[in-house]
Amino acid sequence: MLDISELSRESGVPASKLRYYEEVGLIRSIGRKGLRRVFEPDVLPRLALIALGQAAGFSLVEIREMLGQEKEPSIDRNMLAAKADAVDRHIKELSALRDGLRHAATCTAPSHLECPTFQRLMRIALTRQGMRKKVRPTR
Template sequence: MSLDIAEVARQSGVPASTLRYYEEKGLIAALGRQGLRRVFDERVLERLALIALGRASGFSLDEIAAMFAADGGLQIDRDLLRARADELDRKIRQLTAMRDGLRHAAECSAPSHLECPTFRRILRAAASGAIGPRPKAAPRRRQVRAAAD
């Protein structure tokens, strides 16, 4: 059974513009056209679900494209999946620490957050990059010497 692009968009929740982009990137392929509309095999819905799962897991479109074999099957690198799972574990730990820190800060009875030892530990962890993104270094300013007259 074939579906036109509007039906694929309706069933998948993926906008037609994104479907065209995915086709351009080689992630999906139309069977052809019916009038002016692209027509897809109904199996495109499963492929779109795989793309959505990959995107939700943090894979780039290029990484996802590499998971599709030329014959339409899957060739997923299990080591890549393990590495991504490890990365997600690290992110979960960071997010859990941030959530717990925010809850503590909201409920802390210290007169000032800066007087709270737990909050100060959270600040040190944030400054070191242990929770949240590591702060970027400020760009160095070049010193310009004044020209002597």
């Protein structure tokens, strides 16, 4: 059994975050040792799954739904596939943005506003912000 400070030290997760995770139903303590919450050691892999879910862009609510309350999580493979597709789309967008920024950094146009690639970047940024219909960049 691990008290909250031991769990925090072993997992690298601050005690305040562990208390919050317990409050929202992501982890469960099994009791108290004095004033400190006590957890079973099998909460460590669960914390790793929570960290992985957050790194993948899942919300804590989505992570809680996937992990459930049981010791063995029941992870929805369709949710994982959908998130992987979303990550792929984000990677493509970021790659295009990176390429456009690299071009703009070396563009020989007299002004960035005269560079067609930079103008395309601005239009994409406006579209992503939902502003394209309100404001149009100069051509």
